[in-house]
Amino acid sequence: MPSPIQYDPSAALHCLKKRYLREIEKDLEEARQETLDDVPLLTSGKKIPKSKRPLDSGFIELPRNLLDEAATHGGDSLLGRIRTAAETIRGEVDRFVVLGIGGSYMGARALFEALCHPRHNELSRSERYHVPRIYFEGNNLDNDTLAGLLELLQNHCRDKSDVNQRWGLTVISKSGGTIETAVAFRLFREALEGYYGTDSDESRRFIIPVTGEIGKLRDLSNLAGYHHVFPVPDGVGGRYSIFTAVGLLPAAVMGLNLELLLQGAADMTERFRTAPIGENPVLDYVGLGHVFEEEYGLNIRLFSTWGARLEAVGLWYDQLLSESLGKDEQGATPITVVNTRDLHSRGQQHQEGRRDKLITNVIVQQPSWPPLRVPHTATERDRDQLNQYSSKTIPELLTAAIAGTNQAYADVRRPTADLLIPKLDEYALGQLLQMLMLATVVEGRLIGINPYGQPGVEAYKKNMVQILTAGEG
Numbered sequence: 512m513p514s515p516i517q518y519d520p521s522a523a524l525h526c527l528k529k530r531y532l533r534e535i536e537k538d539l540e541e542a543r544q545e546t547l548d549d550v551p552l553l554t555s556g557k558k559i560p561k562s563k564r565p566l567d568s569g570f571i572e573l574p575r576n577l578l579d580e581a582a583t584h585g586g587d588s589l590l591g592r593i594r595t596a597a598e599t600i601r602g603e604v605d606r607f608v609v610l611g612i613g614g615s616y617m618g619a620r621a622l623f624e625a626l627c628h629p630r631h632n633e634l635s636r637s638e639r640y641h642v643p644r645i646y647f648e649g650n651n652l653d654n655d656t657l658a659g660l661l662e663l664l665q666n667h668c669r670d671k672s673d674v675n676q677r678w679g680l681t682v683i684s685k686s687g688g689t690i691e692t693a694v695a696f697r698l699f700r701e702a703l704e705g706y707y708g709t710d711s712d713e714s715r716r717f718i719i720p721v722t723g724e725i726g727k728l729r730d731l732s733n734l735a736g737y738h739h740v741f742p743v744p745d746g747v748g749g750r751y752s753i754f755t756a757v758g759l760l761p762a763a764v765m766g767l768n769l770e771l772l773l774q775g776a777a778d779m780t781e782r783f784r785t786a787p788i789g790e791n792p793v794l795d796y797v798g799l800g801h802v803f804e805e806e807y808g809l810n811i812r813l814f815s816t817w818g819a820r821l822e823a824v825g826l827w828y829d830q831l832l833s834e835s836l837g838k839d840e841q842g843a844t845p846i847t848v849v850n851t852r853d854l855h856s857r858g859q860q861h862q863e864g865r866r867d868k869l870i871t872n873v874i875v876q877q878p879s880w881p882p883l884r885v886p887h888t889a890t891e892r893d894r895d896q897l898n899q900y901s902s903k904t905i906p907e908l909l910t911a912a913i914a915g916t917n918q919a920y921a922d923v924r925r926p927t928a929d930l931l932i933p934k935l936d937e938y939a940l941g942q943l944l945q946m947l948m949l950a951t952v953v954e955g956r957l958i959g960i961n962p963y964g965q966p967g968v969e970a971y972k973k974n975m976v977q978i979l980t981a982g983e984g
């Protein structure tokens with residue numbers, strides 16, 4: 512059985528008065544109940560006040576429901592259909608473009624960086640086990656990255672009868688109207704249809720939209736007759752949609768184990784539902800962050816990853832926390848840190864700067880590759896004086912860096928907590944992502960903020976449309 516991730520706040524407990532944690536236990540219990548009662552599938556009978564809608568809490572039970580559906584309906588279930596579409600892509604194309612922004616992009620990227628080979632796109636097709644090269648676009652208005660990818664596809668895809676020279680795409684947008692993604696889709700769709708032919712079978716099979724039940728992209732997809740179109744269900748908000756087709760389709764194309772991913776998430780929901788405070792990673796994580804913010808003014812949360820493969824998970828979390836709780840002039844500011852890299856850029860500030868930060872170390876306990884050892888060299892070549900460490904492995908050096916850094920923070924009463932991940936695999940990622948989504952909703956309940964919706968993002972869009980259409984008509 513794969514291992515659970517653990518949350519260990521013990522180092523931070525030396526930096527606060529314990530009674531503060533005891534004092535919020537009742538509020539935490541209530542927030543847990545309110546979060547779970549939100550689940551549309553549970554019939555508690557409780558009415559949710561208007562101020563707390565929309566209730567996009569469908570993500571909470573989704574992993575369990577999808578697993579159950581797959582067990583009952585097999586190939587006809589959503590998982591079965593996603594797998595079939597992904598098999599077509601893996602078998603027939605060698606490059607796959609994922610178009611989407613915000614919640615329709617960051618989760619897939621997090622899975623790709625955490626779970627695929629760190630040099631995935633540079634491997635040969637057989638070294639990649641036929642998983643296509645993966646590219647992310649449609650998440651910006653950057654002329655050069657768009658043009659660069661289109662150019663690469665054009666230069667490397669000249670003979671469409673050769674699988675190594677074929678490419679496909681997914682366009683992911685719940686609303687179906689987000690301009691960055693829509694414009695990118697038009698560009699890439701034209702390129703793809705130009706290559707295979709507008710009415711070709713390939714153009715209908717190698718474009719896979721993921722979108723809500725209504726909207727421009729849904730209309731367009733119906734008209735185009737794409738073989739596969741996957742839904743983003745109502746009741747699951749954009750940044751909470753990693754366990755819908757939004758995250759699962761790209762994950763399946765990447766060859767990831769969807770069952771393990773969903774099982775990790777379902778198990779985390781169960782722990783959240785049943786474990787008492789003190790053994791509940793969601794409630795303990797929220798409680799600590801809340802107390803440090805309310806009682807000590809620490810309103811910056813450092814998601815301090817030890818190792819580069821979790822950086823995109825951190826960026827996914829930055830978005831989740833910012834868009835969910837950054838409302839009514841409230842909400843902590845999340846910052847992703849990658850150590851040891853950032854010890855050489857941000858470390859100074861964390862050690863001696865403003866006392867406004869709570870640090871959560873995200874530590875992977877076992878590397879995916881066998882540990883590398885610092886090589887031993889002949890004495891006359893030991894000018895870098897590394898022979899003194901030559902019995903050590905890279906993970907041992909990292910462990911020393913983590914311990915040394917935490918000690919340095921503890922010495923000056925800077926609070927740190929540890930999130931311990933046994934190993935980077937689908938089960939761990941499922942747990943971690945679900946834990947952070949649940950924690951965000953619980954914290955919203957605690958501070959009286961509706962964690963769903965992002966009304967503040969509309970302001971820029973409205974202005975942009977006005978500017979673009981000014982003078983027309």
Ligand code: PA5
Pocket residue numbers: 612613614615683684685686687688689692748749750751834965
């Ligand atoms: O969390 C959210 O809802 C947002 O970040 C959306 O995911 C993002 O704006 C993209 O929206 P859409 O999927 O409708 O294109």
